[in-house]
Amino acid sequence: MSLRRLWAIVLKELRQMRRDRVTLAMIVGIPVMQLVLFGYAINLNLRHLQAGIADQANTSASRALLMDMVATEVITPALRVDTPDALMHALREGRISVGVVIPPDFERRRYEGREAVQVLVDGSDTVVQSAAVQLAQVPLQSQPLANDRPLRAGAVAAAGQISVVAFYNPQRRSAINIVPGLIGIILTMTMVMFTAVAIVRERERGNMELLIATPLTRSELMIGKVLPYAVIGLVQTTLVLLLGMWLFDVPVRGSVLDVYLASILLITANLALGLLISTKAQSQFQAMQMTMFVFLPSILLSGFMFPFAGMPRVVQWLAEVLPLTHFLRLVRGIMLRGARWWELWPEVLALVAFIAVMMTLAILRFRKRLD
Known part of the structure; x- marks a missing residue:
C-alpha cells in the first residue's frame, strides 16, 4: 500500500465534500439540530396543558381551587363553558386536553368528604394522562357549612375528592x-x-x-x-x-x-x-x-x-x-x-x-x- 496514493484519495474526498454544500450542511447541521432539539425543545415534564373549565358552583371556594390548579402550571385555562357536555365536545375536537368539572353542590360535597371535582382527560396521549393525575393531589380546604360544628383549622378534604377520569384510552x-x-x-x-x-x-x-x-x-x-x-x-x-x-x-x-x-x-x-x-x-x-x-x-x-x-x-x-x-x-x-x-x-x-x-x-x- 502506497501512503502517497492513499493520501491523494483522502484529499480528493475532502475537496469533493467541501464542494458539496448539502453534505457539508449535514455534517454540521445534524449534530446541531439533535443537540438543540433534545436539549432545548424536548421536555417530558408537561406543563400548561390546554384546559376547559365548567365551574357550576361559582363560589369563592371553587374559584380558589381553580387558582390552586392553575398554580401547579399543569393546566392553563383556555375555555370556559357551562356544562360537562360542552367540555366533552371540546375534548373530542382536540381543542383542550383536560376538562375540570365543579358541580353545583360543590360546597356540600367538599364538606361531606365525597367526590367534589372531576377532571376529564384525553387519555389517547398517555403522557398527558400521567401529567393530569397531578391535579388530584391539589388539597381541598374543608370549611364548615352554616349551622354545622366547626372543623379544626387547616383541615384538608379526604383523599379522592378530586377524581381523574381518562377517556379514549383508560387502560393507558x-x-x-x-x-x-x-x-x-x-x-x-x-x-x-x-x-x-x-x-x-x-x-x-x-x-x-x-x-x-x-x-x-x-x-x-x-x-x-x-x-x-x-x-x-x-x-x-x-x-x-x-x-x-x-x-x-x-x-x-x-x-x-x-x-x-x-x-x-x-x-x-x-x-x-x-x-x-x-x-x-x-x-x-x-x-x-x-x-x-x-x-x-x-x-x-x-x-x-x-x-x-x-x-x-x-x-x-x-x-x-x-x-x-x-x-x-x-x-x-x-x-x-x-x-x-x-x-x-x-x-x-x-x-x-x-x-x-x-x-x-x-x-x-x-x-x-x-x-
Whole structure:
C-alpha cells in the first residue's frame, strides 16, 4: 500500500465534500439540530396543558381551587363553558386536553368528604394522562357549612375528592397512541424520499430531456410522476391500519373514510415537499440528505415521540409548519376520539395550505430550472 496514493484519495474526498454544500450542511447541521432539539425543545415534564373549565358552583371556594390548579402550571385555562357536555365536545375536537368539572353542590360535597371535582382527560396521549393525575393531589380546604360544628383549622378534604377520569384510552396502552402516529411517520419518510429521488433519478439517467420534449406541460409531468406514489401511500395506510387492529387491537372509533381522507392530505403534502426537494437536489444522495433534514424535525417535534405541550412556545410555532403535526391531530382525533374531519377543520385547512404553497413553489422552481 502506497501512503502517497492513499493520501491523494483522502484529499480528493475532502475537496469533493467541501464542494458539496448539502453534505457539508449535514455534517454540521445534524449534530446541531439533535443537540438543540433534545436539549432545548424536548421536555417530558408537561406543563400548561390546554384546559376547559365548567365551574357550576361559582363560589369563592371553587374559584380558589381553580387558582390552586392553575398554580401547579399543569393546566392553563383556555375555555370556559357551562356544562360537562360542552367540555366533552371540546375534548373530542382536540381543542383542550383536560376538562375540570365543579358541580353545583360543590360546597356540600367538599364538606361531606365525597367526590367534589372531576377532571376529564384525553387519555389517547398517555403522557398527558400521567401529567393530569397531578391535579388530584391539589388539597381541598374543608370549611364548615352554616349551622354545622366547626372543623379544626387547616383541615384538608379526604383523599379522592378530586377524581381523574381518562377517556379514549383508560387502560393507558401505548400502542393505541403510537399506531395511528406510525401512519404519519411512514408516509412522511417514504413519500418525501421516493418523490425526491424519483425526479432526480430521471435527470441523472437523461430521461428528463426526453419527457420535456413531449407535449406534456410541466404541471402534468410533475403531477403524473407523483400519482403512483400516492397509491403506494394508500396501500401503506391500509397495511398499518389492518396490522394495528389485528395485532394491537387499536380502535377506529371514527369513520374509516375520514382516516383515508386525512391520509390523502398528508400524502399529497409530502409528495409536494418531495417535488420541491427534487428541484434543489443535484443527485439522489443529496435528495436523501435533504429528506433527513425534513424527517428528523418531523419525528421529534410533531408530537409523535415527545409531548407537544411540553415544548417551548417558539418550537411549537416551528412545529406548526410541519404537515405531520397536523396529521397526527387529525388521525388521532378520528381514530381514538371518534371526531369527524369537519370538527378538526383547522388541521385540514393547515394541510391544504401547505399543499398549495409547496406545489406552487415546486412548479415554479421546476419551470425555472428547465428553461
